[in-house]
Amino acid sequence: MLTIAGLSKRYAKGDKALDDVSLSIPAGQVVGLIGPSGAGKSTLIRCVNRLVEPTSGSIRLGDTEITRLGGMGLRRARRRMGMIFQEYALVERLTVMENVLSGRLGYVGFWRAFLRRFPQADVDRAFAVLDRVGLMDHVDKRADELSGGQRQRVGIARALVQQPDILLVDEPTASLDPKTSRQIMRLIVEVCAERRLAAIVNIHDVALAQMFVQRIIGLKAGRTVFDGPPEALDTDV
Numbered sequence: 001m002l003t004i005a006g007l008s009k010r011y012a013k014g015d016k017a018l019d020d021v022s023l024s025i026p027a028g029q030v031v032g033l034i035g036p037s038g039a040g041k042s043t044l045i046r047c048v049n050r051l052v053e054p055t056s057g058s059i060r061l062g063d064t065e066i067t068r069l070g071g072m073g074l075r076r077a078r079r080r081m082g083m084i085f086q087e088y089a090l091v092e093r094l095t096v097m098e099n100v101l102s103g104r105l106g107y108v109g110f111w112r113a114f115l116r117r118f119p120q121a122d123v124d125r126a127f128a129v130l131d132r133v134g135l136m137d138h139v140d141k142r143a144d145e146l147s148g149g150q151r152q153r154v155g156i157a158r159a160l161v162q163q164p165d166i167l168l169v170d171e172p173t174a175s176l177d178p179k180t181s182r183q184i185m186r187l188i189v190e191v192c193a194e195r196r197l198a199a200i201v202n203i204h205d206v207a208l209a210q211m212f213v214q215r216i217i218g219l220k221a222g223r224t225v226f227d228g229p230p231e232a233l234d235t236d237v
């Protein structure tokens with residue numbers, strides 16, 4: 001589903017943040033991206049959604065070469081990527097349901113729909129994902145009334161409702177306690193399997209990654225230093 005080949009990124013000042021990274025992630029597979037701070041994990045994820053411009057290399061999502069897209073093509077490609085963030089990035093004064101629907105429609109479309117009500121099909125799909133992430137009792141609560149774990153469930157629902165092909169997940173549990181972190185990781189891995197979604201999860205907690213993902217990619221100074229199943233991981237990577 002996602003194929004990265006020879007990807008490099010050099011920021012205006014500094015060494016290469018990514019140096020010739022290649023990897024391929026099939027549908028349904030969750031990859032845990034690990035490595036020390038500064039290894040290039042965020043840069044890799046941001047190259048895929050083009051928040052960061054790659055210096056060279058290829059990124060294909062299905063048949064689409066992401067690195068060559070601009071304008072409308074890029075917006076369309078980004079809709080196929082569900083983003084999940086460490087700090088959730090919810091709109092605090094909107095309800096759970098409104099936050100989830102904002103993912104379906106995109107920011108501009110969201111406000112347009114806000115004025116003329118949401119299409120029923122979108123509402124139905126939002127209910128379905130909210131049910132799946134266990135938030136049916138909270139759909140009308142404001143985002144700022146929720147616990148951290150509930151907030152991340154909204155983040156997951158918002159990513160899923162747009163029916164993406166891949167999830168790009170940046171430190172989803174960094175603001176959560178250990179038990180909630182495990183619940184959130186389990187949920188991400190399960191929904192990816194159910195929906196045959198590929199996922200890259202940038203995860204600072206190696207033990208947590210080993211517990212839940214089928215495949216770990218280790219980065220160090222912008223290079224791939226490990227790619228394999230969790231049980232093969234050397235502890236010093």
Ligand code: ADP
Pocket residue numbers: 011012013014016017035036037038039040041042043044
């Ligand atoms: P990680 O997510 O693994 O902590 P990053 O991708 O954030 O790593 O950073 C990789 C390297 O790129 C680091 O050396 C970091 O300082 C550098 N870097 C990240 N973002 C920028 C930027 N916007 N401008 C310049 N250097 C950056």
Ligand code: ADP
Pocket residue numbers: 014037038042
């Ligand atoms: P994280 O620890 O989550 O990787 P950082 O604290 O490293 O985040 O980076 C926070 C922000 O600063 C990011 O947007 C990153 O791109 C940017 N950044 C990181 N390193 C540099 C750098 N050397 N120069 C400029 N911007 C940077």
